[in-house]
Amino acid sequence: MSKRRTISGRTVVITGAASGIGRALAQRLSAHSCPVVIADVDEVGLKETETSLPGPVLTRVLDVRDAADQRAFADEVADWAPQPLGAVFNNAGVAVASNVLDAVPEDDQWLWDINFHGVVNGTRAFLPILAKQDEGVIVNTSSVFGLVGMPSQSAYCSAKFAVRGFTDALRQELRGTGVSAVNVHPGGINTNIVRNARFRKDPEGRGRNQTQMADEFAAITLTQPAKAAEIIHRGVEAGKARILVGPDAYVFDALARIAPTHYYDVIGFAQTRLRGRARARAAR
């Protein structure tokens, strides 16, 4: 049975908080009396998040790839935190869309450094604080693409599978302590992830530019960031070890179990249908 946890009212740390899910988490948790620490590479977006928060906030420009700076950041958080640390959300992430044949190694490395090593750096920097408290949760953002492999997503899927493996291993190490580790697997959430992606060319050969791909993504996402933040917050407090975010996440999870080698027969078909509908809507 999962053990309930309380993070409302505790200090929380959120990376990637200048946009999307991270910003929505900051807003929700601040409204639930959490002193909030927000970090991101995007200073302008971070300021916008800061001004939208009703409660105490520590704002820090941080590149999650920098392990030494993550440790310095953790020290600053320990000095600032008005309440014990309830949760650390290693949420910052980026996207690349490319077939393996066309992959640009620097783009894939950029993604792995942020989406996987950024999570490892954040976990290592903050775990000693949680261990000392014998309380708190490391919440690492994987994806539904950490449950299934998708075409043109080899770098992203491999990083998100790695986050899942790392976090699951950590959770076993933490058994019997007051600290835990949680995987978050969002489905499609309507954020800036595609707009912020590294883009070279349409991997499906349909000649779309990045704006068109972002618009298409927005049209097929089923969940808004505020809803994602609510699901994640509730999931952490319910003591879940992994949190599926959005109805599509439950479909991906079920398909990965039922048809571990054939899930894409269904997913590919559904994607084509959804995109066709989105195009028809846009043409009206």
Ligand SMILES: NC(=O)c1ccc[n+]([C@@H]2O[C@H](COP(=O)([O-])OP(=O)(O)OC[C@H]3O[C@@H](n4cnc5c(N)ncnc54)[C@H](O)[C@@H]3O)[C@@H](O)[C@H]2O)c1
């Ligand atoms: N949107 C989705 O459909 C979806 C689905 C599954 C998983 N996710 C994951 O959710 C997380 C949040 O993404 P989002 O959808 O809110 O996207 P987003 O682009 O709206 O927000 C991501 C934030 O991460 C920040 N960031 C990027 N590189 C960074 C770095 N090196 N250091 C610090 N911050 C950095 C960006 O500046 C941005 O503010 C990511 O890990 C993403 O992979 C998103």
